[in-house]
Amino acid sequence: MLGNSSHVVLFLIAYLVGAAVSLTHRLPSRDVRTGTGNEYFLSTLPVAFIAPMQLDRAGWTVTADSFQPGSEPRNVLDRTGATWWETQFSPTVVPLPHNIVIDMKNSYVINGFRMLPRQDGSPSGNIGQHTIDVSLDSNTWTRVASGTYANDQARKTTYFQNVPARYVRLTAQSTAEGRGYQYVTVGEINVLSGPDPTLPRDNWKVTADSENPLPNQHRAVEATDGAPTTYWSTQFDGSSPGFPHTFTIDQGSAKAVSGLSYLGPPTSQGRIGQYTIHKSTDGSTWTLVTSGTWTDDAEPKSTEFGAVTVQYIRLTALSEAGNRGPWAAAAEINLFDGSRQATDYSVSVDSQETTVPTEDGRANNALDGDPTTFWTTQWANTNDVPRYPHFFRIDMKVPYSVKGLSYLPRQTPGNRQGNIGQHLIEVSLDGASWTPVARGSWQDDQLMKVVNWQGVLGRYLRLTALTEAGNRGPWAAAAEIKPLIQATYSAPAPESQGRWGETIDFPLVPVAVALVPATSEVLVWSAWNADNYGGGNGRTVTAIYNPSTGIVTQSIVTNTQHDMFCPGISMSKTGLIVVSGGTNAEKTSIYNPDTYSWSSGAQLVMPRGYQSQVTLSNGGIFTIGGSWAGVQGGKNAEYYDPTANTWSLRPGCPVAPILTNDRQGVYRQDNHAWLFARQNRSVFQAGPSRNMNWFTTDNQGTTTPAGPRGNDVDAMNGIAVMYDAVAGKILTVGGALHYDSTYTSAKAHIITLGAPNARPTVTTLPDAHYARAFHNGVVLPDGRVLIVGGVNYARIFSDDTSILYPELFDPTTNTFTVMAPMSIPRNYHSVAILLADGTVFTGGGGLCGVGCTANHYDAQIFRPPYLFNADGTVAARPKITNLSPAAKNVPLGSTVTVTTDTPVAKFAMVRFGSATHSVNTDQLRVPLTFTAAAAGGGNVYRVGVPADPGVVVPGWWMLFALDARGVPSLAATVQVG
Numbered sequence: 001m002l003g004n005s006s007h008v009v010l011f012l013i014a015y016l017v018g019a020a021v022s023l024t025h026r027l028p029s030r031d032v033r034t035g036t037g038n039e040y041f042l043s044t045l046p047v048a049f050i051a052p053m054q055l056d057r058a059g060w061t062v063t064a065d066s067f068q069p070g071s072e073p074r075n076v077l078d079r080t081g082a083t084w085w086e087t088q089f090s091p092t093v094v095p096l097p098h099n100i101v102i103d104m105k106n107s108y109v110i111n112g113f114r115m116l117p118r119q120d121g122s123p124s125g126n127i128g129q130h131t132i133d134v135s136l137d138s139n140t141w142t143r144v145a146s147g148t149y150a151n152d153q154a155r156k157t158t159y160f161q162n163v164p165a166r167y168v169r170l171t172a173q174s175t176a177e178g179r180g181y182q183y184v185t186v187g188e189i190n191v192l193s194g195p196d197p198t199l200p201r202d203n204w205k206v207t208a209d210s211e212n213p214l215p216n217q218h219r220a221v222e223a224t225d226g227a228p229t230t231y232w233s234t235q236f237d238g239s240s241p242g243f244p245h246t247f248t249i250d251q252g253s254a255k256a257v258s259g260l261s262y263l264g265p266p267t268s269q270g271r272i273g274q275y276t277i278h279k280s281t282d283g284s285t286w287t288l289v290t291s292g293t294w295t296d297d298a299e300p301k302s303t304e305f306g307a308v309t310v311q312y313i314r315l316t317a318l319s320e321a322g323n324r325g326p327w328a329a330a331a332e333i334n335l336f337d338g339s340r341q342a343t344d345y346s347v348s349v350d351s352q353e354t355t356v357p358t359e360d361g362r363a364n365n366a367l368d369g370d371p372t373t374f375w376t377t378q379w380a381n382t383n384d385v386p387r388y389p390h391f392f393r394i395d396m397k398v399p400y401s402v403k404g405l406s407y408l409p410r411q412t413p414g415n416r417q418g419n420i421g422q423h424l425i426e427v428s429l430d431g432a433s434w435t436p437v438a439r440g441s442w443q444d445d446q447l448m449k450v451v452n453w454q455g456v457l458g459r460y461l462r463l464t465a466l467t468e469a470g471n472r473g474p475w476a477a478a479a480e481i482k483p484l485i486q487a488t489y490s491a492p493a494p495e496s497q498g499r500w501g502e503t504i505d506f507p508l509v510p511v512a513v514a515l516v517p518a519t520s521e522v523l524v525w526s527a528w529n530a531d532n533y534g535g536g537n538g539r540t541v542t543a544i545y546n547p548s549t550g551i552v553t554q555s556i557v558t559n560t561q562h563d564m565f566c567p568g569i570s571m572s573k574t575g576l577i578v579v580s581g582g583t584n585a586e587k588t589s590i591y592n593p594d595t596y597s598w599s600s601g602a603q604l605v606m607p608r609g610y611q612s613q614v615t616l617s618n619g620g621i622f623t624i625g626g627s628w629a630g631v632q633g634g635k636n637a638e639y640y641d642p643t644a645n646t647w648s649l650r651p652g653c654p655v656a657p658i659l660t661n662d663r664q665g666v667y668r669q670d671n672h673a674w675l676f677a678r679q680n681r682s683v684f685q686a687g688p689s690r691n692m693n694w695f696t697t698d699n700q701g702t703t704t705p706a707g708p709r710g711n712d713v714d715a716m717n718g719i720a721v722m723y724d725a726v727a728g729k730i731l732t733v734g735g736a737l738h739y740d741s742t743y744t745s746a747k748a749h750i751i752t753l754g755a756p757n758a759r760p761t762v763t764t765l766p767d768a769h770y771a772r773a774f775h776n777g778v779v780l781p782d783g784r785v786l787i788v789g790g791v792n793y794a795r796i797f798s799d800d801t802s803i804l805y806p807e808l809f810d811p812t813t814n815t816f817t818v819m820a821p822m823s824i825p826r827n828y829h830s831v832a833i834l835l836a837d838g839t840v841f842t843g844g845g846g847l848c849g850v851g852c853t854a855n856h857y858d859a860q861i862f863r864p865p866y867l868f869n870a871d872g873t874v875a876a877r878p879k880i881t882n883l884s885p886a887a888k889n890v891p892l893g894s895t896v897t898v899t900t901d902t903p904v905a906k907f908a909m910v911r912f913g914s915a916t917h918s919v920n921t922d923q924l925r926v927p928l929t930f931t932a933a934a935a936g937g938g939n940v941y942r943v944g945v946p947a948d949p950g951v952v953v954p955g956w957w958m959l960f961a962l963d964a965r966g967v968p969s970l971a972a973t974v975q976v977g
Contacts, residue, residue: 054114054190054191054192055104055108055110055190055191055192055193057077057104057190057191059105060077060102060103060104060105061074061102061103061105062074062076062077062085062100062101062102062103062189063100063101063103064085064087064098064099064100064101065087065094065098065099065100066087066088066094066098067085067086067087067088068086068087068088068089068090068183071083071084071085071086071185072085073085073100075187076100076102076186076187076188076189077102077188077189078188079188080187080188081116081117081118081119081187081188082119082120083187084117084118084119084120084125084185084186084187085100085185085186086118086125086183086184086185087125087182087183087184087185088183089182089183093182093183094182094183095182096172096173096174096175096182096184097171097172097173098171098172098183098184099169099170099171099172100169100170100186100189101138101167101168101169102167102168102169102189102191103138103166103167104165104166104167104168104191105166106166107136107164107165107166107457108164108165108166108191108193109162109163109164109193109399109400109401109457110134110162110163110164110165110168110191110192110193111159111160111162111163111192111193112157112158112159112160112191112192112193113132113144113145113157113158113160113168113170113189113190113191113192114155114156114157114158114188114189114190114191114192115127115149115155115156115157115170115186115187115188115189116155116156116186116187116188116189117149117152117153117154117156117185117186117187118153118185118186118187119153119187121153123151123152123153123176123177124177124181124185125175125181125183125184125185126149126151126152126153126175126176126177126184126185127149127170127172127174127175127176127184127185127186128148128149128151128172128173128174128175128176128177128178129146129147129148129172129173129174130146130147130148130149130170130171130172130173131143131145131146131170131171131173132144132145132146132158132160132168132169132170132171133168133169133171134163134165134167134168134169135165135166135167135169136164136165136166136167137166137167138166138167141169142163142165144158144160144163145158145160148174148176149176150176151176151177151178157192159192162398162399162400163398163399164399164429164457168189168191170186170189172184198261198334198335198336198337199251199255199257199334199335199336199337201224201334203251203252203253204224204249204250204251204252205249205250205252206220206221206223206224206247206248206249206250206333207220207247207248207250208220208232208234208245208246208247208248209234209241209244209245209246210234210235210241210245211232211233211234211235212233212234212235212236212237213235213237214237218230218231218232218233218329219232220232220247222331223247223330223331223332223333224249224332224333226332227331228263228266228331228332229266229331230331231265231266231329231330231331232247232329232330233265233269233270233327233328233329234270234326234327234328234329235327236269236270236325236327240325240326240327241326242326243317243318243319243320243326243328244316244317244318245316245317245327245328246314246315246316246317247314247315247316247317247328247330247333248283248312248313248314248315249312249313249314249315249333249335250283250311250312251311251312251313251335252311253311254281254309254310254311255309255310255311255335255337256307256308256309256337256338257279257307257308257309257310257313257335257336257337257338258304258305258307258308258336258337258338259302259303259304259305259335259336259338260277260302260303260313260315260333260334260335260336261300261301261302261332261333261334261335261336262294262300262301262302262315262330262332262333263300263301263330263331263332263333264298264301264321264329264330264331265329265330265331266331268296268298268322268324269320269324269325269327269329270320270324270325270327270328270329270330271294271296271297271320271321271322271329272294272315272317272319272320272321272328272329272330273293273294273296273317273318273319273320273321273322273323274291274292274293274317274318274319274801275291275292275293275294275303275315275316275317275318276288276290276291276315276316276318276800277289277290277291277303277305277313277314277315277316278313278314278316279308279310279312279313279314280310280311280312280313280314281310281311281312282311282312283311283312285851286312286314287851287853288799288800288853289305289308290303290305291799291800291801291802293319293321294321295321296321296322302336304336304486305486307338307485308338309338309369313335315333318800318801345367345394345395345396345397345483346394346395346397347363347364347366347367347392347393347394347395348363348393348395349363349375349377349390349391349392349393350377350386350389350390350391351377351378351386351390352375352376352377352378353376353377353378353379353380355378355380355381356380359376360373361374361375361376361377361378361379361477362375363375363392365479366392366478366479366480366481367394367480367481367482369480371408371411371479371480372411372479373479374410374411374412374477374478374479375392375477375478375481376410376417376418376475376476376477377390377418377474377475377476377477379473379475385473385474385475386474387474388465388466388467388468388474388476389464389465389466390464390465390476391462391463391464391465392462392463392465392476392478392481393431393460393461393462393463394460394461394462394481394483395431395459395460396458396459396460396461396483396485397459398459399429399457399458399459400457400458400459400483400485400486401455401456401457401485401486402427402437402455402456402457402458402461402483402484402485403452403453403454403455403456403484403485403486403823404450404451404452404453404483404484405425405438405450405451405461405463405481405482405483405484406448406449406450406451406480406481406482406484407420407442407448407449407450407451407463407478407480407481408448408449408478408479408480408481409445409446409447409449409477409478409479410446410477410478410479411446411479416444416445416446416469416470416472417468417472417473417475417477418468418475418476418477418478419442419444419445419446419468419469419470419477420442420463420465420467420468420469420476420477420478421441421442421444421465421466421467421468421469421470421471421507422439422440422441422465422466422467422551422552423439423440423441423442423463423464423465423466423505424436424438424439424463424464424466424550425437425438425439425451425461425462425463425464425503426461426462426464427456427457427458427460427461427462428458428459428460428461428462429457429458429459429460430459430460431459431460434460434462435456435458436502437453437454437456437502437503438451438453438502438503438504438505438858439502439503439504439505439550440503440504440505440506440545440550440552440858441467441469441505441506441507441543441551441552441553441554442469442505442507442857443469443507443508443530443554443857444469444470444507447850449505449857450484451503451505451858452484452503452823452824452858453500453502453503453823453824453860454492454500454822454823455486455823461483463481469507492820493819493820493821494872495865495868495869495872496865496868496870497817497818497819497820497865498806498808498819498820498862498863498864498865499820499862499863499867499868500820500822500823500860500861500862500863501839501860501861501862501863502860502861503824503858503859503860504545504550504552504843504858504859504860504861505552505857505858506524506543506545506552506843506857506858506859507530507541507543507552507554507857508524508525508526508530508531508541508542508543508554508857509526509530509531509829509844509845509846509847509855509856509857510524510525510526510543510831510843510844510859511524511525511526511527511565511566511829511831511844511847511916512524512525512526512564512565512567512569512579512831512914512915512916513831513832513833513841513843513844513914513915513916514569514571514577514591514833514912514913514914514915515833515834515835515836515912515913515914516544516577516591516593516912517571517575517593517912517955517956517973517975518575518593518594518956518973519593520547520835520836520971520973521544521545521546521547522544522545522546522547522833522835522841523542523543523544523577523591524542524543524544524545524831524843524844524859525540525541525542525543525557525564526540526541526542526565526847527540527541527563527564527565527583527847528540528541528563528565528583529541530857531846531847531848531849531850531852531855531857532847532848532849532850533563533565533566533583533847534583535563535583536563536583536584536585537563538558538560538561538562538563538584539556539557539558539561539563540556540557540562540563540564540565540589541554541556542554542555542556542557543555544596545859547835547836547837547861557589557598559598559599559600560587560589560598560599560600561584561587561600562579562582562584562587562588562589562600563582563583563584564579564582564583564584564587564589565582565583565609565847566581566582566583566609566610566628566629566916566917567579567580567581567582567609567611567916568580568581568608568611568612568613568623568626569613569914569915569916569921569922570613570614570615570621570914570921570922571615571911571912571913571914571922571955571956572590572615572619572621572642572955573615573619573642573954573955573977574619574642574955574975575593575912575955575956575975576590576591576592576593576642577590577591577593577914578590578601578613578621578640578642579591580601580604580608580611580613580623580640581604581607581608581609581611581623581626581629581630582609582629583609583629585604585607585608585609585626585629585630586603586604586607586630587600587603587604588600588601588602588603588604588640588647589601601640601645602640602645602646602647603647604623604638604647605638605647605648605649606630606631606634606635606636606638606649607629607630607631608623608625608626608627608628608629608630608635609626609628609629609630610625610626610627610628610629610670610671610672610917611623611624611625611626611635611670611671611673612624612625612672612673612674612675612919612921613640613675613921614675614676614677614683614921614922615677615921615922615953615954615955616677616681616683616697616953617677617678617679617680617681617682617948617949617950617953617954618681618949618954619642619954619955619977620639620640620641620642620681620697621639621640621642622637622638622639622640622650622653622675622677622683622695622697623637623638623640624636624637624638624653624655624658624670624673624675624685624695625655625658625670625671625672625673626670626671627666627667627668627669627670627671628667628668628671632665632666632667633666633670634655635655635670636649636650636651636653636654636655637649637650637653637654637655637695637697637701638650639697639701650695650697650700650701651700651701652696652699652700652701652702652703653695653696653697653701653702653703654703655670657689657691657693657703657705658670658673658685658689658691658693659689660688660689660690660714660716660737661714661737662714662716662737662738662739663738664738664739664740668716668738668739668740671716671739671917672688672716672717672917672918672919673685673687673688673919674686674687674688674720674732674919674921675921676720676722676730676753676921676924677921677950677953678728678753678756678950679755679756679948679949679950679951680696680756680950681696681697681698682694682695682696682697682756682757682950683695683696683697684706684753684756684760685706686709686720686730686732686751687709687712687714687715687718687720687732687735688714688715688716688717688718688735689714690708690709690712690713690714690715691705691706691707691708691709692705692706692707692708692709692751692760693705693706694706694756694757696756696757704757706759706760707759707760707762708762709732709749709751709762710749710762710763710764711747711764712732712745712747712749712764713737713745713747714735714736714737714738715732715734715735715736715745715747716735716736716737716738716739716773716794717734717735717736717739717773717774717775717794717828717917717918718732718733718734718735718736718745718773718775718918719731719732719733719734719735719775719776719777719787719918720732720751720777721777721778721779721785721920721923722779722923722924722925723779723783723784723785723811723925724783724811724925724926724927725924725925725926725951725952726926726927726946726951727752728751728752728753728754728760729750729751729752729753729811730750730751730752730753731748731749731750731777731785731809731811732748732749732750732751733746733747733748733768733775733777733787733809734746734747734748734768734771734772734773734775734787734790735747735773736773736794738794739794739796740794740795740796741793741794741795742793742794743771743792743793743794744771744772744773744790744791744792744793744794745771745773746767746768746769746770746771746772747764747767747768748764748765748766748767748768748809748816749762749763749764749765750762750763750765750811750814751763756950765814766814766815766816768787768807768809768816769805769807769816769818770790770792770803770805770807771792772787772789772790772791772792772803773790773791773794773918774789774790774791774794774827774828774829774830774918775787775788775789775790775803775826775830775918776788776789776790776826776830776831776832776842776915776918776920777832777918777920778832778833778834778840778913778920778923779834779910779923779924779925780834780838780840780864780866780910780968781834781838781908781910781925781958781960781962781968781971782866782906782908782962782966782968783811783812783908783925783927784808784809784810784811784864785808785809785811786806786807786808786809786819786832786840786862786864787806787807787808787809787816788806788822788826788832788840788842788862789802789803789806789822789825789826789827789830789832789842789845790802790803790826790827791803791825791827791828795828796828797828797846797847797848797852797854798827798828798854799825799827799845799853799854802825802826802827804821804822804823804825805818805819805821805822806818806819806820806821806822806862807819808864808865819862819865822842822860822862823860824845824856824858824860825845825854825856826842826843826844826845826856827845827854828845828846828854829844829845829846829847829916829917830842830843830844830845830856831843831844831915831916832915833913833914833915833920833923834910834913834923834958835861836958836970836971836973837970837971838864838866838867838960838968838969838970838971839861839862839863839864839867840861840862840864841859841860841861842859842860842861842862843856843858843859843860844856844859866965866966866967866968867967875965875967876902876967877963877967877968877969877970878900878901878902878903878904878961878962878963878967878968878969879900879901879902879969879970880898880899880900880959880961880969880970880972881899881900881901882897882898882899883896883897883898883899883959883972883974884896884897888974888975889975890945890974890975890976890977891945891976891977892945892946892947892948892949892952892954892976892977893945893946893947894945895942895943895944895945896942896943896944896945896959896974897940897941897942897943898930898940898941898943898959898961898972899938899939899940899941900939900941900961900969901939902939902963903939903963903964904939904941904961904962904963904964904969905962905963905964906927906961906962906966907927907928907930907941907943907959907960907961907962908925908926908927908928908959908960908962909925909926909928909945909952909957909958909959909960909974909976910923910924910925910926910957910958910960910971911923911924911925911953911955911956911957911958912955912956912957912958912973922955924953926946926951926952926957928943928944928945928946929943929944930942930943930944941961943959945976949977952976952977953977954976954977955975955976955977956973956974956975956976957973957974957975957976958971958972958973958974959971959972959973959974
């Protein structure tokens with residue numbers, strides 16, 4: 001990051017004084033002298049300029065055309081001018097020109113280059129004439145600057161327009177001394193990526209939650225006074241209020257803001273560590289924009305985001321960077337001007353309405369920032385109305401890191417004509433090759449739709465409308481369509497950390513999910529409303545996602561008169577999806593995959609919501625808890641007989657032993673039990689209470705204490721995953737003492753089950769990398785467990801403190817490995833399940849009403865590392881080419897003959913899963929024993945299915961074949977038992 005250099009002085013001059021910098025447009029750049037150094041600029045900015053920031057060089061490598069032993073190219077990245085790179089001069093001189101190439105390992109949008117000459121006092125080898133080129137692949141190069149450096153030891157900086165690059169090449173064409181020397185030297189090289197210019201602060205009003213009471217010292221206004229020696233600080237004399245601390249900026253009017261810069265106080269005390277930034281149009285209702293953590297040093301900090309037009313911005317400090325105390329402080333705070341982000345966009349469409357004098361439907365209306373105007377496809381000529389699909393393509397003129405899109409339907413009161421339903425979103429660098437980033441279906445209303453995905457480099461963004469949301473006609477319309485961009489692009493993490501796929505948009509917030517037996521489609525639902533709960537009016541908004549086609553189809557279920565928000569979910573022995581309780585707390589609804597229809601089941605004896613339920617070894621269903629709905633307390637167990645379609649109480653299985661010590665009482669204490677079916681119709685309860693229990697379900701039922709979960713405490717909204725049902729192995733991770741407003745845990749344990757009612761063995765593991773709650777756990781075919789989503793501080797309907805990095809648990813080493821970060825938080829009311837292709841579906845979060853920023857109407861697919869080769873290419877999968885007996889006829893204890901196209905090393909079955917509120921009682925993994933056919937018999941295997949229904953719970957399973965590298969096949973779906 002920035003060091004103590006003349007550049008910091010320049011940065012502070014521009015930052016604090018607001019000095020305008022005169023810039024020019026032409027290439028190659030001209031020299032603009034600053035002191036004894038050189039500054040090159042290549043764009044016009046009529047306001048104060050904050051110089052670009054140096055990128056972190058960790059992991060970078062460097063090569064050069066030659067070097068003198070002892071002065072290797074790597075010296076330009078060692079953070080000291082005392083060493084340098086020098087081209088070969090002995091025993092022979094390698095002549096000019098010379099080049100040095102930086103490989104940043106990831107691609108970034110860059111706009112500057114910095115070179116420090118050798119710092120030992122000698123001008124020998126100083127570069128004079130030079131060029132700077134960039135490349136994405138090290139083969140095709142683009143010239144971004146050229147010029148002549150001065151013959152001195154000052155830092156040289158070149159600025160140019162934003163350009164995507166992974167490689168940067170400096171070519172020396174002459175030395176600066178003018179003596180004809182053929183060798184050159186370089187001390188340090190940095191690459192820059194910069195923010196937008198800053199907004200004027202003339203009309204700002206700033207407030208803070210706390211100021212130090214000393215007269216005229218450390219007030220909030222001192223963070224915007226332009227003086228680096230004055231600063232705002234929260235109170236530190238006398239009582240010191242604790243975190244969080246807020247610093248609120250009222251700009252006086254709405255302006256486009258694309259980021260915030262922060263300069264800490266002159267002393268270390270009060271440097272902000274973890275932070276959030278919120279926006280507001282009225283100063284009362286706040287929406288999260290971004291969050292992060294700043295390092296504990298004196299360097300200027302900045303965070304950037306897609307431009308938002310607002311009057312109010314709030315910086316919230318959540319921690320002190322060095323944990324020195326409860327204080328927050330700032331010498332200077334600025335906002336970046338986002339007005340130029342969309343200035344030069346142009347648009348092309350397949351159709352626009354321009355013939356009606358009373359309705360201007362031109363495409364440019366969707367980029368004008370005015371929600372009262374709109375684009376609409378042609379409709380007036382009824383004899384020649386263009387049909388779907390329709391496209392809207394934006395040319396942003398230069399490449400950006402595009403991370404999302406916002407779509408505002410037309411805002412004409414009472415007129416939803418043209419609302420886009422099914423859609424596809426793509427990004428392109430050249431306008432010819434397109435990368436899909438999102439697809440799905442939007443709800444038929446006039447609310448803003450926001451789609452997020454992993455950042456992708458692109459100049460062009462194309463929205464293709466495939467259907468009209470209300471099936472009213474062949475038209476498409478939009479009041480506003482806006483790319484969401486970020487200033488800096490980082491290429492995806494290496495495939496060894498997995499890879500996130502395109503975003504799947506839903507017309508609802510997916511709060512519950514089930515993998516549909518036989519079809520392997522994904523069934524999701526929310527509540528009576530697409531984005532809110534409560535009311536119990538007897539309907540549920542649902543949708544089905546088809547992974548093969550990418551199509552999302554919405555359906556509103558009313559015939560069962562059941563609002564299925566916060567229910568128990570179980571896959572029955574025959575593949576029916578049984579959903580009980582929730583908002584309509586006495587109801588049971590049953591989904592039949594064969595007919596794509598819902599029907600009513602028997603009513604619960606005891607109305608309940610937030611309960612858990614599990615399918616047993618005999619095909620019955622057991623449920624317990626659920627004081628969120630109905631009468632609070634006493635939610636003892638019930639048993640569902642699917643043949644008789646009856647619920648009956650099990651008084652010998654009381655709820656009291658499973659209660660946590662939640663401060664909200666039994667309303668939260670009996671929620672989301674971790675239930676596992678075992679032998680002889682028994683159930684093991686692993687949590688979230690610290691104390692574990694066995695239940696038997698015959699007749700009246702019985703309860704047997706199973707002891708504490710090792711050194712764990714109550715772990716509400718943690719996860720428990722049966723990753724080896726044969727060995728009885730359960731992984732538990734995370735959770736919190738209380739349901740809401742509490743810090744979370746990173747504790748992890750393995751529970752090993754024996755016979756029913758026997759006390760299990762509990763092994764304490766090293767903590768996971770992140771403490772979290774509201775996360776989900778998914779078992780993979782190879783036995784590893786993906787832990788995804790969650791927050792560090794448990795708070796419902798909040799994305800603050802989101803954990804964006806999944807972890808992969810490996811039971812062979814008992815270790816956790818951090819995976820590629822996701823771009824969309826998955827917290828309270830999020831879901832995740834394994835799909836039949838070995839990928840993981842994760843989506844949802846929120847359900848907190850219109851305008852709630854924790855609502856996520858989407859999902860993403862995670863591709864685990866086992867789907868990639870070491871070089872990052874997609875791994876070839878083994879294929880199951882034949883299965884005998886047929887998929888619907890696999891008895892327990894039988895042998896299945898499996899034929900594959902290539903040799904395989906393992907077989908495993910994973911039960912079809914369902915999930916809501918971090919609970920998935922259906923997923924189980926069973927490693928299978930097998931023998932190969934006789935020599936010469938080809939890739940034919942006899943695979944044994946365990947005979948115990950307490951291990952292989954009857955129902956639909958995914959059968960995977962894995963090769964010697966652990967790459968899984970697409971699953972063959974089988975009905976067992």
